[in-house]
Amino acid sequence: MAKTRNVFVCQECGHQAPKWVGRCASCGGWNTLVEEVLEKAGTKAPAWGRREDGLRPQAVRISDIEPLASPRLVCEDPELNRVLGGGIVPGSLILCGGEPGIGKSTLLLQLALQLGSKVLYVSGEESEEQLKMRAERIGIVNEQCFILTETQVEAVLQRLEEHQPALVIVDSIQTLYTDSIESAPGSISQIRDCASALMRYAKTADVPVFLIGHINKDGQLAGPKILEHMVDTVLQFEGDRHHTYRILRTLKNRFGNTSELGIYEMTGSGLRPVDNPSEILISQRDEALSGISIAAAMEGLRPLLIETQALVSSAVYGTPQRTCTGYDLRRLNMLLAVLEKRCGFRLGAQDVFVNIAGGLRVEDPGMDLGIVAAILSSYQNLSLPGDIVYCAEVGLAGEVRAVNRIEQRIAEAEKLGFNQIIVSKYNRLQEPEKRRIKVIQTGRVDEVFSLLFG
Ligand code: TYD
Numbered sequence: 001m002a003k004t005r006n007v008f009v010c011q012e013c014g015h016q017a018p019k020w021v022g023r024c025a026s027c028g029g030w031n032t033l034v035e036e037v038l039e040k041a042g043t044k045a046p047a048w049g050r051r052e053d054g055l056r057p058q059a060v061r062i063s064d065i066e067p068l069a070s071p072r073l074v075c076e077d078p079e080l081n082r083v084l085g086g087g088i089v090p091g092s093l094i095l096c097g098g099e100p101g102i103g104k105s106t107l108l109l110q111l112a113l114q115l116g117s118k119v120l121y122v123s124g125e126e127s128e129e130q131l132k133m134r135a136e137r138i139g140i141v142n143e144q145c146f147i148l149t150e151t152q153v154e155a156v157l158q159r160l161e162e163h164q165p166a167l168v169i170v171d172s173i174q175t176l177y178t179d180s181i182e183s184a185p186g187s188i189s190q191i192r193d194c195a196s197a198l199m200r201y202a203k204t205a206d207v208p209v210f211l212i213g214h215i216n217k218d219g220q221l222a223g224p225k226i227l228e229h230m231v232d233t234v235l236q237f238e239g240d241r242h243h244t245y246r247i248l249r250t251l252k253n254r255f256g257n258t259s260e261l262g263i264y265e266m267t268g269s270g271l272r273p274v275d276n277p278s279e280i281l282i283s284q285r286d287e288a289l290s291g292i293s294i295a296a297a298m299e300g301l302r303p304l305l306i307e308t309q310a311l312v313s314s315a316v317y318g319t320p321q322r323t324c325t326g327y328d329l330r331r332l333n334m335l336l337a338v339l340e341k342r343c344g345f346r347l348g349a350q351d352v353f354v355n356i357a358g359g360l361r362v363e364d365p366g367m368d369l370g371i372v373a374a375i376l377s378s379y380q381n382l383s384l385p386g387d388i389v390y391c392a393e394v395g396l397a398g399e400v401r402a403v404n405r406i407e408q409r410i411a412e413a414e415k416l417g418f419n420q421i422i423v424s425k426y427n428r429l430q431e432p433e434k435r436r437i438k439v440i441q442t443g444r445v446d447e448v449f450s451l452l453f454g
């Protein structure tokens with residue numbers, strides 16, 4: 001029998017200590033050390049680093065290395081392809097995290113059912129019957145999709161050898177365990193060992209492996225940070241459970257852009273990719289209301305027109321409230337200070353609420369001008385013209401600053417039938433007079449105000 005020893009392992013960074021201490025010496029996290037039983041043997045080098053003849057690898061010239069022969073596996077789901085940078089890279093390990101009930105299992109079962117080749121879905125969370133029910137809701141029949149309800153990683157690997165699938169999905173990494181260590185499934189050393197066993201499989205068999213990961217109460221992926229370092233791609237599935245829209249983001253991608261984003265709608269029959277997000281993010285209404293504006297933001301390489309709502313009302317209590325949903329509160333406070341100091345609006349005694357439609361979270365500074373317009377519209381109690389899009393950053397001096405990819409943003413506004421777009425005069429434009437949409441360029445926030453309200 002393998003010799004075992006007890007160690008205290010930090011659940012944040014994987015640091016090991018012989019004794020319990022309140023604060024991890026490596027990452028500084030408080031109360032993160034948990035006792036685990038480890039096998040005496042040290043961790044092994046990854047298998048693809050070793051050659052079959054047992055010799056250590058030689059250094060090779062980069063120009064002599066053959067590029068990957070096998071092309072990416074392109075799935076039917078255009079949003080997933082986009083987020084992964086153009087399809088699934090063979091042999092890659094992809095971690096998909098998200099809150100419980102957000103739809104991780106649904107997304108990946110749907111992928112398994114849509115893919116034309118053999119898929120093995122390893123489930124430690126749901127029974128075969130439950131997965132069958134889910135598959136029936138999704139409504140795709142696929143003879144090539146196999147379900148394995150097994151949680152011991154050695155047994156999983158054996159089944160993988162037998163079935164030789166083209167894609168593996170593990171739901172979830174926290175339920176797997178290996179017999180070689182004694183700690184409970186979901187503990188840091190179990191997660192690390194199971195993930196590295198699956199990584200070795202992925203690299204040697206050249207099969208992509210998806211791992212579903214839980215997130216803890218702070219919204220971080222549960223388990224060691226090294227799990228995120230180990231995998232090739234980290235996807236985060238997020239969204240508001242009360243809204244039907246879900247967003248798939250890349251947090252890390254060794255084979256593509258990390259600023260990409262996929263948008264889905266949760267329907268009664270699975271997740272539907274949304275290919276025209278701007279249309280769903282702008283609500284259709286007949287009457288003009290105050291405090292509503294449309295901003296052109298970028299999410300990754302994709303322009304999105306987003307509706308912003310603001311409500312400004314006199315504060316009842318001494319300290320006015322400032323609340324934001326889907327936008328950075330500190331940035332809102334900055335915009336309010338700019339309006340107060342540079343443009344003379346008395347917002348200091350007002351409650352201000354800002355809401356981004358559709359349960360989306362945006363960080364693009366190009367949203368600033370749209371938010372300012374919505375706030376001023378609500379403050380003045382005057383509705384804004386419905387055919388204008390706003391697209392610029394607002395600086396501390398009250399100047400309207402240029403944003404990136406302006407042409408794409410203007411084109412999106414034009415495509416959706418808007419007549420005017422307000423941008424910064426510092427953005428250099430290519431032949432704006434040739435466009436159907438009227439491009440208005442301004443340099444200061446107060447100019448925008450007089451333009452809108454006269
Ligand atoms: P699930 O995939 O189980 O989430 P996770 O694996 O991230 O915990 O998500 C299930 C939720 O999605 C559940 O609340 C029901 C809902 N749902 C639908 O609305 N339509 C569907 O077709 C399916 C399969 C699930």
Ligand code: MG
Nearest residue numbers: 104105125171
């Ligand atoms: Mg699940």
